[in-house]
Amino acid sequence: TIQQSDALKRVQPSATLAVTQKARELKAQGIDVISLGAGEPDFDTPDHIKDAAIAAIRAGKTKYTPVDGIPELKAAIVDKFGRENGLTYTADQISVAPGGKPVIFNALTATLNPGDEVIIPAPYWVSYPDMVRLCGGEPVVARAGLEDGFKLRPETLAAAITPKTKWLIFNSPSNPTGAGYTRSEIQALADVLLDHPHVLVMTDDMYEHIAYDGFQFATMAEVEPRLYERTLTTNGVSKAFAMTGWRIGYAGGPKPLIDAMRKVMSQTTSNPCSISQWAAVAALNGPLDFLPERNAAFKARRDRMLADINAAPGLTAPTPEGAFYVFADCSGTIGKTTSSGHLIETDIDFCALLLQDEAVAVVPGSAFGAAPGFRVSYATDDASLIEAGARIRRFCEGLS
Numbered sequence: 001t002i003q004q005s006d007a008l009k010r011v012q013p014s015a016t017l018a019v020t021q022k023a024r025e026l027k028a029q030g031i032d033v034i035s036l037g038a039g040e041p042d043f044d045t046p047d048h049i050k051d052a053a054i055a056a057i058r059a060g061k062t063k064y065t066p067v068d069g070i071p072e073l074k075a076a077i078v079d080k081f082g083r084e085n086g087l088t089y090t091a092d093q094i095s096v097a098p099g100g101k102p103v104i105f106n107a108l109t110a111t112l113n114p115g116d117e118v119i120i121p122a123p124y125w126v127s128y129p130d131m132v133r134l135c136g137g138e139p140v141v142a143r144a145g146l147e148d149g150f151k152l153r154p155e156t157l158a159a160a161i162t163p164k165t166k167w168l169i170f171n172s173p174s175n176p177t178g179a180g181y182t183r184s185e186i187q188a189l190a191d192v193l194l195d196h197p198h199v200l201v202m203t204d205d206m207y208e209h210i211a212y213d214g215f216q217f218a219t220m221a222e223v224e225p226r227l228y229e230r231t232l233t234t235n236g237v238s239k240a241f242a243m244t245g246w247r248i249g250y251a252g253g254p255k256p257l258i259d260a261m262r263k264v265m266s267q268t269t270s271n272p273c274s275i276s277q278w279a280a281v282a283a284l285n286g287p288l289d290f291l292p293e294r295n296a297a298f299k300a301r302r303d304r305m306l307a308d309i310n311a312a313p314g315l316t317a318p319t320p321e322g323a324f325y326v327f328a329d330c331s332g333t334i335g336k337t338t339s340s341g342h343l344i345e346t347d348i349d350f351c352a353l354l355l356q357d358e359a360v361a362v363v364p365g366s367a368f369g370a371a372p373g374f375r376v377s378y379a380t381d382d383a384s385l386i387e388a389g390a391r392i393r394r395f396c397e398g399l400s
């Protein structure tokens with residue numbers, strides 16, 4: 001029989017994918033399920049990006065490339081960091097990988113030894129703790145509460161740091177909460193980090209361009225230049241350019257770290273898809289003029305979903321600054337019974353019963369290290385969202 005490795009046994013399969021799969025099964029049975037599980041923009045990749053990929057195929061850009069990215073893409077990333085983030089990198093400080101997820105995994109693989117600790121603010125993106133475990137490290141969860149809009153307090157960060165801390169992973173705007181940190185909130189965390197020179201910082205800026213109400217995105221190395229030497233700034237084209245399937249993520253950081261990540265890639269994935277790299281060149285060098293319209297659509301959906309959730313008895317959600325998620329605390333529903341006669345003891349029960357009784361699929365907060373709660377992805381069409389909001393309200397109004 002096949003035995004999983006000890007490292008893999010410590011890993012959970014992705015809860016978001018599990019929910020999406022369950023919703024798909026119910027749909028196949030003819031049930032009118034609304035799936036708010038997946039974290040993927042429902043918009044299409046802009047045409048000028050697709051055209052660049054087609055041109056790359058026709059021009060024969062279909063061979064191996066340098067392991068961690070073609071010079072043209074590295075140049076576009078250097079320009080992007082300079083133009084949008086006030087960060088100066090040279091091409092040899094840039095790593096390109098098949099998605100934002102592999103960028104993070106390569107960095108962890110390149111640096112973690114058994115027992116090394118990685119601080120992960122919760123609610124967290126599902127993959128961080130499991131990637132850390134796969135690399136032999138220990139996730140250290142630092143809780144960020146509803147009362148703080150799910151943003152990490154400096155004193156909570158300070159309390160989580162030990163001599164074994166290797167990294168802080170910092171994600172703003174956040175998946176799963178949408179929480180975006182202001183410059184001064186980032187500075188307050190940076191001040192703590194300045195006292196602990198052995199801690200490296202990994203920022204995950206994947207949702208940089210998906211923000212609302214004039215939120216000004218900022219990233220750690222930009223806000224506190226004294227952290228530049230120990231920060232890996234990760235980003236990607238997946239969310240901003242609706243390119244989740246193309247698989248291109250990137251990072252800027254200290255050259256020795258970038259070299260180590262290249263060594264990992266050289267013996268594992270090799271280069272990211274050549275055609276996708278050319279598409280990413282067009283994305284990063286091209287206009288962002290399609291974003292305001294998309295963000296306006298996302299914002300209208302956010303506002304509607306937020307209003308429905310906050311009107312539902314037992315649910316509370318703060319207003320997210322960005323991304324396309326609302327994270328609701330559902331502690332007010334625990335201990336209640338549904339109109340179908342089932343007791344809700346955990347957020348997993350809440351989500352299972354919401355799916356069973358009202359055919360709405362959302363992901364339990366426990367998957368994000370934050371129970372009891374759940375995440376709604378509002379990156380779906382308006383009609384489905386209006387109906388889903390009504391169903392969530394009806395479900396909660398029926399609790400007793």
Ligand code: PLP
Pocket residue numbers: 039098099100101102125171174175204206236237238244247248249
């Ligand atoms: N980081 C965060 C916070 C995400 O939500 C995601 C995707 O869901 C990623 C990284 C991974 O992006 P990619 O699809 O480019 O691997």
